[in-house]
Amino acid sequence: MEIKLHHENGKWKAELKIKFEGHPNGDTAPEITNFKITETGISFLDEKGVSGISINYTAAFTGNALSGVAEAKSADKPICVKGSWALTRQD
Numbered sequence: 001m002e003i004k005l006h007h008e009n010g011k012w013k014a015e016l017k018i019k020f021e022g023h024p025n026g027d028t029a030p031e032i033t034n035f036k037i038t039e040t041g042i043s044f045l046d047e048k049g050v051s052g053i054s055i056n057y058t059a060a061f062t063g064n065a066l067s068g069v070a071e072a073k074s075a076d077k078p079i080c081v082k083g084s085w086a087l088t089r090q091d
Helices: none
Strands: 002-006 013-020 034-039 043-048 053-062 066-073 080-088
Touching: 013 034, 013 043, 043 066, 053 080
Parallel strands: none
Antiparallel strands: 002 013, 034 043, 043 053, 053 066, 066 080
């Protein structure tokens, strides 16, 4: 997983890339919506998600890293998936 954060027209923008090892459609670059950045962390939404189920990401800054949770829920399907993730800063 890779997140690139940058300023564009005075607003923070984010680009997300996810690589699923061993999966036939292993590389994806979801379109991020509802991106928010605060002093303590970030949050954003991947509306298309997996199999049409949106994924909500939240993370807290911990030094040069982000530690977070991804949560996928469906109102019309019996599914709720949660997973944790951590990223470190690279220059």
